[in-house]
Amino acid sequence: MDWSQVMTILGGNMALFLWAMRQARTDYLHLDRKLEENRKETNSIVKAIQEEVKDFHNYMKEKQK
Numbered sequence: 001m002d003w004s005q006v007m008t009i010l011g012g013n014m015a016l017f018l019w020a021m022r023q024a025r026t027d028y029l030h031l032d033r034k035l036e037e038n039r040k041e042t043n044s045i046v047k048a049i050q051e052e053v054k055d056f057h058n059y060m061k062e063k064q065k
Helices: 003-064
Strands: none
Touching: none
């Protein structure tokens, strides 16, 4: 095997490795953004439920009087 062939194989493998690392980083950032959006949505739903429960308890207290 000639040196040019060895360098071509090594260069190709290095390029594929770097590309795979970049893709993994991009996927990680995408998932991180998606998780943050889900966390915000979940927090808003929990706050709405807490507010409804609080309103319901206040309604029941007023009804008992």
